[in-house]
Amino acid sequence: MNGFLGTYQTSLDDKGRFNVPVKFRSVLEKECTSQLVMTYMNGYLIVFPQKEWARNKERLQDLDTTNNDDRKKIRKIVSRAVEVEIKSGKLLIPANQRDTAEIDVQGEIVLVGMLESFEIWSKQRWLEAEQDED
Amino acid sequence: MNGFLGTYQTSLDDKGRFNVPVKFRSVLEKECTSQLVMTYMNGYLIVFPQKEWARNKERLQDLDTTNNDDRKKIRKIVSRAVEVEIKSGKLLIPANQRDTAEIDVQGEIVLVGMLESFEIWSKQRWLEAEQDED
DNA sequence: TACTAACCACTTTGTGACACTTTATGACAG
DNA sequence: CTGTCATAAAGTGTCACAAAGTGGTTAGTA
DSSP states (O other), rough: OOOOSSSSEEEEEEEEEEEEOHHHOOOOOOOOOOOOEEEEEEEEEEEEHHHHHHHHHHHTTTTTSSSSSHHHHHHHHTTOOEEEEEEETTTEEHHHHHHHTTTTTTTTTEEEEBEEEEHHHHHHHHHHHHHHHH | OOOSEEEEEEEEEEEEEEEHHHHHHHHHHHHHOOOHHHHHTTTTEEEEHHHHHHHHHHHHHHOOSSSSSHHHHHHHHHHHHHHEEEEEEEEOHHHHHHHTTTTTOOOOOEEEOOBOOOOOOOOHHHHHHHHHHH
16 A cells, blocks of 8 residues: 555575565555566666556657667666566575676675665665765 | 566577577467567667567558668668577577677677567677666 | 575576588589 | 589587576574
């Protein structure tokens, strides 16, 4: 109802998965999706529920694919996106995504609620970003 | 449902083929096509599923074939296009196409999802293009 | 009791090697 | 010239192994 709220710290298992906090899961259950899209941006990962991603996608599809600049815009978002799904309460961060976001297998991560989506930060980058705030 | 997403790195075998990622293959299966059209543009190859190519084709057919500039546009796309097909889960990049895109047999390539189509880049050109972004 | 973390066995997907089939090329006998 | 044959080149399919992803059990923790 209120979307994704709060900050959670957790760690990845030996395959690069983490347990999705119950509060996040229940947001998704309300929207009846376990299908998500994960994409990279500015140093962290963003996870969209299907519906929220669809809104994004429509905007991209209105662009002109024969225009080079428009293609670049599409490529920037889409090339970094992956479909992911919560399975057994866990979410796998695919190897590609881990690499671009500098998250290690079995590493520490921070989950950040952003209402209609949530973010995944490597703990280190999160701490750095927090410092820069002040 | 979401079309072609993500970036994949792979390499060509000694005959110039690569394994199409399952995620891409399942997009095609949903559209019930293994028939594709591959063409060259701005340094990389674009692969269209049959249906998406048809849309392109219509746009080209609306052009004026008695006008020299329009003919050039048509020629640019069509003369470089080839029908290709996924066989045993692999896609062969014909010798012509490899040459124009500067991809070697047994070379490294990058596959880039673009929703309704996907691109094939030589690894080198991809890295160059990525750098130019920033 | 409900959640988490760690472990392990299993399944799916990707990789590289190799052998086979088909198509193209060129030489030469009729 | 024309057909055929040997050879080379291009294209196709399969398999075994490695890597990635999945699911379930257990024990610890709050």
